[in-house]
Amino acid sequence: MNKDWHSGHFCCWQCDESLTGQRYVLRDEHPYCIKCYESVFANGCEECGKIIGIDSKDLSYKDKHWHEACFLCHRCRVSLVDKQFGSKVDKIYCGNCYDTQFASRCDGCGDIFRAGTKKMEYKTRQWHEKCFCCVVCKNPIGTKSFIPREQEIYCAGCYEDKFATRCIKCNKIITSGGVTYKNEPWHRDCFTCSHCDQSLAGQRFTSRDEKPYCAECFGELFAKRCTACAKPITGIGGTRFISFEDRHWHNDCFICAGCKTSLVGRGFITDEEDIICPECAKQKLS
Numbered sequence: 001m002n003k004d005w006h007s008g009h010f011c012c013w014q015c016d017e018s019l020t021g022q023r024y025v026l027r028d029e030h031p032y033c034i035k036c037y038e039s040v041f042a043n044g045c046e047e048c049g050k051i052i053g054i055d056s057k058d059l060s061y062k063d064k065h066w067h068e069a070c071f072l073c074h075r076c077r078v079s080l081v082d083k084q085f086g087s088k089v090d091k092i093y094c095g096n097c098y099d100t101q102f103a104s105r106c107d108g109c110g111d112i113f114r115a116g117t118k119k120m121e122y123k124t125r126q127w128h129e130k131c132f133c134c135v136v137c138k139n140p141i142g143t144k145s146f147i148p149r150e151q152e153i154y155c156a157g158c159y160e161d162k163f164a165t166r167c168i169k170c171n172k173i174i175t176s177g178g179v180t181y182k183n184e185p186w187h188r189d190c191f192t193c194s195h196c197d198q199s200l201a202g203q204r205f206t207s208r209d210e211k212p213y214c215a216e217c218f219g220e221l222f223a224k225r226c227t228a229c230a231k232p233i234t235g236i237g238g239t240r241f242i243s244f245e246d247r248h249w250h251n252d253c254f255i256c257a258g259c260k261t262s263l264v265g266r267g268f269i270t271d272e273e274d275i276i277c278p279e280c281a282k283q284k285l286s
Helices: 034-040 095-102 156-163 215-222 278-285
Strands: 024-027 030-033 058-061 064-067 085-088 091-094 119-122 125-128 146-149 152-155 179-181 184-186 205-208 211-214 241-244 247-250 269-271 274-276
Touching: 024 034, 030 034, 085 095, 091 095, 146 156, 152 156, 205 215, 211 215, 269 278, 274 278
Parallel strands: none
Antiparallel strands: 024 030, 058 064, 085 091, 119 125, 146 152, 179 184, 205 211, 241 247, 269 274
């Protein structure tokens, strides 16, 4: 120490026992006997709890210390000396045990992500690059667009094939617009009259036997016909009509064949194919 002592004065800095002829340890330029040094400065082992003496190798990690023989994986007990290891909740683990117990896992195959493995992430889920694929066609998504549905991932093409709204008539995908009729989707151009094929989108129409018809075709095909004008009585738009003995008239057509006055709400008399008011009937009989 480049200093001189009487032999009786070269003592332990802690207990004052003579160090002449004894092993000692210098600490901050002060000599300590082995016993004092270990009691004051030596670290305790995290594994066995005993002091790590000067004759033992002290292995440390994050302010924790171990004997060389105690530096073991918490799970499989293999020595971690000169090996890669990881720590979790104050415990140390070999690489394999750490990966098995704590490493994040792929939502596709369930295997862990090894160091350096490329990871594809979406929200709280993650996949190996090869596992991040469409659930239908199995092709890797990569940087292409995709659509998540529940817990599955779909490429755009497969999603459209499986879930997109399709026209009930042509079975092609409806990308915009569209018409709903009887809870079924139609393209606007496909929603046409079942007879004349004219578009019904935005037009008045009615149905017969679950098929849609424009007002004109419905009247021509199915409506009653007015006895007076022979035109269809469709009822569309609230048109009122009058029936009598299997004959039908528009409200405006239900008039006296003689004086042409309206007979709606009045008494009338049939004269072969005609209907006449009581006054005209009296004149005809007189």
